[in-house]
Amino acid sequence: MKTTSLVASLTLAVSVQGLNVLITNDDGFGTANIRAMYHAMTALGHNCYIVASSSDQSGQGSRLIFANNAKLTSDSEFGIVKSGAPSIGTDPNDDHIWYYNGSPATQVLVALDYVLPNHANFSVPDLVMAGPNYGPNIGPFLYGISGTLGATQTAIARGIPAIGYAGTYGTQTAYYDIQSSTKAGLQDPATIMGRLAANLAQAFIDKAHSSSNSSTGRILPLGYGVSVNFPLISSFTDDSCVNPPYIRARMTGDGAFTSKAVFNNDTGIFGSANFADDGTNMCINGDCSLPGEVEVLNSDCKSSVVLFTIDYDAPYGESSLVDPYTALLPDMVQLNNATNLVGGLGANASVAGGASTSTTGGNGAASTNSAAKSGGSRLSVLKNLSSSTLLALTAGVAVLATLL
Numbered sequence: 001m002k003t004t005s006l007v008a009s010l011t012l013a014v015s016v017q018g019l020n021v022l023i024t025n026d027d028g029f030g031t032a033n034i035r036a037m038y039h040a041m042t043a044l045g046h047n048c049y050i051v052a053s054s055s056d057q058s059g060q061g062s063r064l065i066f067a068n069n070a071k072l073t074s075d076s077e078f079g080i081v082k083s084g085a086p087s088i089g090t091d092p093n094d095d096h097i098w099y100y101n102g103s104p105a106t107q108v109l110v111a112l113d114y115v116l117p118n119h120a121n122f123s124v125p126d127l128v129m130a131g132p133n134y135g136p137n138i139g140p141f142l143y144g145i146s147g148t149l150g151a152t153q154t155a156i157a158r159g160i161p162a163i164g165y166a167g168t169y170g171t172q173t174a175y176y177d178i179q180s181s182t183k184a185g186l187q188d189p190a191t192i193m194g195r196l197a198a199n200l201a202q203a204f205i206d207k208a209h210s211s212s213n214s215s216t217g218r219i220l221p222l223g224y225g226v227s228v229n230f231p232l233i234s235s236f237t238d239d240s241c242v243n244p245p246y247i248r249a250r251m252t253g254d255g256a257f258t259s260k261a262v263f264n265n266d267t268g269i270f271g272s273a274n275f276a277d278d279g280t281n282m283c284i285n286g287d288c289s290l291p292g293e294v295e296v297l298n299s300d301c302k303s304s305v306v307l308f309t310i311d312y313d314a315p316y317g318e319s320s321l322v323d324p325y326t327a328l329l330p331d332m333v334q335l336n337n338a339t340n341l342v343g344g345l346g347a348n349a350s351v352a353g354g355a356s357t358s359t360t361g362g363n364g365a366a367s368t369n370s371a372a373k374s375g376g377s378r379l380s381v382l383k384n385l386s387s388s389t390l391l392a393l394t395a396g397v398a399v400l401a402t403l404l
C-alpha cells in the first residue's frame with residue numbers, strides 16, 4: 001500500500017485495511033481538517049463515512065440538539081448546501097459525506113441509527129474518528145465542553161472505539177481551501193494533520209489486530225477512548241513542525257485550565273478567561289508520572305496522546321489492565337523522555353507540497369484566491385500553550401469558543 005514506506009521504521013509488517021470508519025467533528029462537514037482526515041483514511045484502504053454538522057457546532061460538549069426543522073433554514077457552512085435543502089443529506093460531490101443539522105453528539109446517533117444502517121454497507125463502525133478540531137482540546141474542562149470530544153464520548157458510550165483529534169491552529173477553513181502546496185512548498189497543515197490522524201489510527205488498528213486479543217478485533221476495549229492534540233503545524237511558512245512525534249500524556253497536570261467569569265464594567269456582561277486550578281490538574285487515575293497535555297504541546301513540536309475511559313467513578317483497587325498504556329497504545333506513541341523520537345508520519349516522511357506528492361490529503365481542489373487571502377492570518381494563533389499564556393488571553397469567550 002501507498003503508505004507502507006512511511007511506517008516501515010515502526011515495525012509494522014502488514015497494514016490492516018478495509019475497516020468501517022465513521023468520521024465526525026464539531027466544526028462542520030465542510031471544513032478542511034475533517035475532509036483531509038477522511039481522504040487520508042480512505043487512501044489507507046478503509047471504508048469511510050463522514051456524518052457531521054451542517055454548520056459549526058463548537059463548544060456543545062455532549063449536548064443532544066436535533067434539528068427542529070426538516071429543512072435547512074439557512075445555507076450550510078461555506079454554502080455547500082443551500083437553505084431549503086433537507087436537514088440531512090449528502091455532499092453534492094460525495095455520497096459518503098453526510099451533513100445533519102444537529103450537535104456533534106447527535107451526529108454520532110444519527111449516523112449509527114439512520115445513515116449507516118440505511119445508506120452504508122455496514123451499521124456498526126469499527127472506529128469513530130472525530131476532528132481534527134480547530135484549536136486544542138486540553139485538560140478535563142475542555143473534555144467536557146468540546147463538541148469533538150462530546151462526539152467521541154458518545155461513540156464510546158455506544159460501545160465503539162473512538163479517537164478525538166485536535167489541532168492547535170484555530171481558524172476554520174473550507175475543504176476547497178486546502179493548498180496542494182504552500183508558499184513554503186509543503187503540504188497544507190490540514191493535509192498533514194489528516195495524514196497524522198490516519199497514521200495513528202492505522203497504528204491502533206494494526207496493534208489491535210496483531211495482539212493476543214485479535215479475536216475480538218476491537219481497537220480499544222469497551223469504555224476506552226483516546227484524545228490527541230497536535231501542535232501548530234508550521235507548513236504554511238516552514239518545515240519546523242511538520243512531522244510531530246506522538247507522546248504519551250495525561251489529561252490533567254502541567255497547567256490544564258478551567259475557566260473563570262470576568263465581568264466587564266463597561267458592557268455590563270460577563271466574559272470568560274482561562275484559569276489554571278489544582279482541581280483541574282489533580283492526578284487520580286492513570287500514570288501520574290506522565291506529562292500533561294499542556295507540557296507536551298509546549299515542548300518542541302510534539303503531539304499528545306491521552307488514553308481515557310468514560311467510567312468517571314473514582315477508582316478502587318486494581319485496574320483490569322495493569323499497564324493500559326503498554327497494552328493499548330501502539331509503539332508510535334512514545335514516552336516523552338525517549339531518545340530518537342519518530343515523527344507521527346513515520347521517520348523522514350516527505351511533506352513536500354505539489355499534486356504529485358499529495359497521496360493522502362486534500363481533494364486537489366485548492367482554490368488560490370482564498371489560499372492567498374488566508375495565508376498570513378491563518379498563522380496568528382497560539383504559539384505557546386503555557387498556562388501563563390492561556391491565563392493572559394483576554395479575548396475571553398471569543399478565544400475560548402475557537403478552542404473548542
Ligand SMILES: *[C@@H]1O[C@H](CO)[C@@H](O)[C@H](O)[C@H]1NC(C)=O
Nearest residue numbers: 018045046047048120121122
Ligand atoms: C462495503 O463497501 C466498500 C466500499 O465500496 C467495499 O470496499 C467493501 O468491500 C464493502 N463491504 C462489504 C461487506 O460489502
Ligand SMILES: *[C@@H]1O[C@H](CO)[C@@H](O)[C@H](O)[C@H]1NC(C)=O
Nearest residue numbers: 211212213221320321327328
Ligand atoms: C485481552 O483479553 C484478556 C482475556 O480476556 C483480558 O484479560 C485482557 O485485558 C485483554 N487485553 C486487552 C488489551 O484488551
Ligand SMILES: *[C@@H]1O[C@H](CO)[C@@H](O)[C@H](O)[C@H]1NC(C)=O
Nearest residue numbers: 262263264265266267268269
Ligand atoms: C470594575 O468595577 C469594580 C467595582 O467597582 C472595580 O473593583 C474594578 O476594578 C473594575 N474593573 C475594571 C476593569 O475597571
Ligand SMILES: *[C@@H]1O[C@H](CO)[C@@H](O)[C@H](O)[C@H]1NC(C)=O
Nearest residue numbers: 287289290291335336337338
Ligand atoms: C521516562 O518517563 C516515564 C514516564 O513518565 C518514567 O516512568 C520513567 O522513569 C522515565 N525514564 C527515565 C529514564 O527518566
Ligand SMILES: *[C@@H]1O[C@H](CO)[C@@H](O)[C@H](O)[C@H]1NC(C)=O
Nearest residue numbers: 005008009010346347348349
Ligand atoms: C532518516 O534520516 C536520517 C538522517 O538523514 C537517517 O540517519 C535515517 O537513517 C533515516 N531513516 C529512515 C528510516 O530512512
Ligand SMILES: *[C@@H]1O[C@H](CO)[C@@H](O)[C@H](O)[C@H]1NC(C)=O
Nearest residue numbers: 298383384385386387388389
Ligand atoms: C513557552 O512558555 C514557556 C513557559 O513560559 C517558556 O519556557 C518557553 O520558552 C516558551 N516557548 C516559546 C517557544 O515561546
